[in-house]
Amino acid sequence: MSTPTSSGPVTAPTAPGSLGADVPAGELLAYLDALGTWRDRRRVELDELDEAALRSPERAAVTNDILLSMTLWKAVADRHDLLVAAWDSGRVLAQDRMRLTTLVWGRLDQEAGESSALAVSLPEACRLSDSLAASLRRTLGLDGHMAGMEHRVRELRASVERIRDLVAQIPARRAGSAQEVLVGLDRRLVDVSERLRRGADVGGLVGPLELAVATAERDLIVAASERTRARDRVTGIAATVADLTAKGEAVRALAAKAAATVHPAPVLAVPDVTALGEPPSEPAELDAYAARLDRVGRALEVARSTYAGALERRTDLLEELQRVQVGIGDIPPAHRPDAETLARRAHEISRTPTDVGHLAALVAALTAYLGAAR
Missing domain, CATH: 1.20.120 (Four Helix Bundle (Hemerythrin (Met), subunit A))
Structure with missing residues (x-):
């Protein structure tokens, strides 16, 4: 082109x-x-x-x-x-x-x-x-190239209509000042149009009105974009709240499972994101709310990793017990009763809730015993 x-x-x-x-x-x-x-x-x-x-x-x-x-x-x-x-x-x-x-x-x-x-x-x-x-x-x-006053007034009329549309998008409780600006511009435009229709010289009125209209339209477009950004942020925060709510329920279920399965079980508070209330609409309050959400998210992750780690530790010990138990049949018969006693005691300990410290000691002892017997 x-x-x-x-x-x-x-x-x-x-x-x-x-x-x-x-x-x-x-x-x-x-x-x-x-x-x-x-x-x-x-x-x-x-x-x-x-x-x-x-x-x-x-x-x-x-x-x-x-x-x-x-x-x-x-x-x-x-x-x-x-x-x-x-x-x-x-x-x-x-x-x-x-x-x-x-x-x-x-x-x-x-x-x-x-x-x-x-x-x-x-x-x-x-x-x-x-x-x-x-x-x-x-x-x-x-x-200076513009095509006369009538053209400029038509352009002004189109701009004022765009401003009217922008003002209509503002929430009613905040539209007061913008509505006043629109009424003022509309009144000035009507005056200029009437003067022009009567053949009066409106050159000194059109220029300042064009500047005022351009400034108002620019400010309203930027304000509309800020409202859109705020709405998007509220939507994003609402999605985060929903995600943390679901994660909190999952972590509480994990904590209950750990309490029933592992002894001693970790004791960590699981924060409830719903205690923060509904997301605010003011930008400054949104910042503080988002910061609290971030803290809740970090606390939930700490709780999740702690409770999951306790359960994983028990699972690892049980798998290790199964592996070493296979080797009992390979040791000399004279030493086998001691190994079987350790294994039997380890199985007793593994019943829920499992004392993971005791189980870990028995699995370590059985591993060492098998190594020595071989």
């Missing part, structure tokens, strides 16, 4: 389907082609923005946004390469198409690290890139 020689405003294509959905191959191919075009044009646009930033007195103010834009572009480009590889020239069955939509709607940070900017899906990363690029163009004074 040839590299574009010029750039302009470019908007990411609408992603098809949803996470894991089966989307017709034609829609997937159209999206891949459009995403590839967006990727190439955005790269050229970012190079222009970077060059303009180096010459601009606003360089320090836009450096972080330039870096974030580059990071987003790289993550999108890498995911596009994965999608193209998975597309495999169109040789895709239903499960392959579902794998493609999982790649489209899955989080980018799963292969890119833990950057909060990348805890977003591919469509969210593209929208965030669009918003950042538009904001940078305005800040650096590169938006």
Whole structure:
């Protein structure tokens, strides 16, 4: 594919389907082609923005946004390469198409690290890139090519609708401030639209509104990604709780078996993970809860290895007793009664609960006796 020689405003294509959905191959191919075009044009646009930033007195103010834009572009480009590889020239069955939509709607940070900017899906990363690029163009004074005020107001209206959708995803108890921002932006947009309809000059109003809309959309996308990350973490912690609960029950069964089989049996407390209560929803509380889960997991492993070790010790001694007992028939008859007495006593000791210390001494004595008798 040839590299574009010029750039302009470019908007990411609408992603098809949803996470894991089966989307017709034609829609997937159209999206891949459009995403590839967006990727190439955005790269050229970012190079222009970077060059303009180096010459601009606003360089320090836009450096972080330039870096974030580059990071987003790289993550999108890498995911596009994965999608193209998975597309495999169109040789895709239903499960392959579902794998493609999982790649489209899955989080980018799963292969890119833990950057909060990348805890977003591919469509969210593209929208965030669009918003950042538009904001940078305005800040650096590169938006003179835009096609008039009516076009800019239409773009603002589309952005506000996206913000409305993002606000709708926020839990009701936390949506107050975001709802206020949306109402304020909506009110300003209505005012600008009415002024423009009446033929008034709105140039001084559109620029600040574009900046406010871009900032709000960016903040809401990042906040949505953080909520997604928190939900994923809660899901992961819930899975850990279920695993430790099952492991705790197994270790308690192992402890009961050791108490009935071995004497003296180990005495270790087996922690109950359910005593920690339900996982909290606040990130700071989740950290503390996860740390307590880790301690419970380590304590369960210590208990498991201790009780399992006691049972394994008894099993090893019984196997050793069987091996040495076979050799009793090979020793001279004059010495055989002593060996048989040791073996008989060892079998008596092996009855449950088994005194493993005593059994170990008898097995060692019988082994030594057989060695000497031979």
